[in-house]
Amino acid sequence: MPSSEARVPSPDARMWSVDEHLADVLAAVRPLAPVELPLLDAQGCLLAEDIVATGDLPPFDNSSMDGYAVRTADTDGATERYPSVLAVVGDIAAGPGELPRISSGQAARIMTGAPLPPGAEGVAPVEWTDGGSGLAAAADRMAARASAEVQVFRPVEAGAHIRRRGSDVAAGDTVLAAGSVLGPTRIGLLAAIGRATVRVCPQPRVAVLSTGSELVPPGEPVGPGQISESNSYALTAAAREAGAVAHRIGAVPDDPDRLRAVLEEQLGRVDLIVTSGGVSVGAYDVVKQVLEQYGEVDFRRLRMQPGKPQGFGRIGPGAGIPLLALPGNPVSAYISFELFVRPAIRAMAGAGQVHRPMVRAVCTASLRSPAGRRQFLRGSYRPPAPGRGEPGTVAPVGGPGSHLVGPLAQANCLIVVGEETTATDPGALLHVVLLEEPSR
């Protein structure tokens, strides 16, 4: 069982700034080695190569409509009353097949995506025609020489309803740059240019666990002194949103042996471990107690609020796996994740931009903040009206308490109050970290 003696830091123990801690975390993580993956396994990863198209898209001139491929001169002056009447010399479906040559006075029925036959200069959509006659026979026309004709009611311009070879992507084009995130449309593009696999930075594998004997899984009865465990859910979701393949281990009781066993099971399986709880000075702060035995995890107090107690280091064979031990208070855990874990995950995933966007906004309320701490208040940010250059506005949501999960869920930003500021008046221009990024 854990020691029941709290280890109290001396009052003059060093405190680290947010920036120092972040710099230490980022200095200890590296982008994961690139791997070649099948397209769907690469979803969410960042490209580790520029993608150059080896062929044209479309690969051949083809029709964008179901209709008739014609020569333009044959439809000059065509009207409903005086249509052009053309001999149908073929029926061209999408896919391979012999193409008829279209000579003067001739047309071929053509389907969307089918190759344009030689001699044709444009396509009359079927709506511009009488639909054609004798078409069943025309399907066999090349073989059977059956007669069929079509009336075209409108002139067809050169290039009408034709998708030209290379008009989408030309051979040699760089279609995606290294660093692009592979979402659905990019995966589709890779397939369209014929790539079956792609070289990417893998998504970091992250294990998320919580500690605390008071924690019960959501859905189970909550007894006296117990609470529903929430950090592992919020942090696993946040890790996934940051680009990790994260799995939730859940709550480990305040028992050093259990914690040790869980940690050792994860080593070799994951690229990063995130814990929450047990990092303060409490008597049952087993995370601290266990991780300090691994020798490479440093516990610090930061000049921030919330999120003062933090642990960070590397554990496992060769001290290879980075571990961030976040404070247990749910808001502290989440904000610590945003400030330190998210950038670490994104750096490991090979992202160029690891930080959330930060803007300045006019705060509509007065604020108070502890001296010497960088405070991160939950806020509601409203951007300026489109086209207006001035800053948007921000209002605090809920109070500064690090247990307030209700307001946290309503917030879309963090309001940053600097270490030197203890109070601000309404109208103050403050930095705001935007939590709802449009896309990665």
Ligand SMILES: Nc1nc2c(c(=O)[nH]1)N[C@H]1C(S)=C(S)[C@@H](COP(=O)(O)OP(=O)(O)OC[C@H]3O[C@@H](n4cnc5c(N)ncnc54)[C@H](O)[C@@H]3O)O[C@H]1N2
């Ligand atoms: N004497 C002092 N006490 C505390 C200090 C201090 O400097 N001196 N620091 C406070 C600050 S600040 C924080 S933050 C917390 C951090 O404590 P721990 O990391 O040891 O976290 P716990 O004690 O395990 O839990 C704190 C709080 O959060 C709840 N919790 C924990 N895990 C979860 C979870 N997975 N899901 C939901 N809620 C969770 C837990 O029940 C506690 O209420 O220490 C302060 N104390």
Ligand code: MOO
């Ligand atoms: O610093 Mo603690 O993280 O305020 O609640």
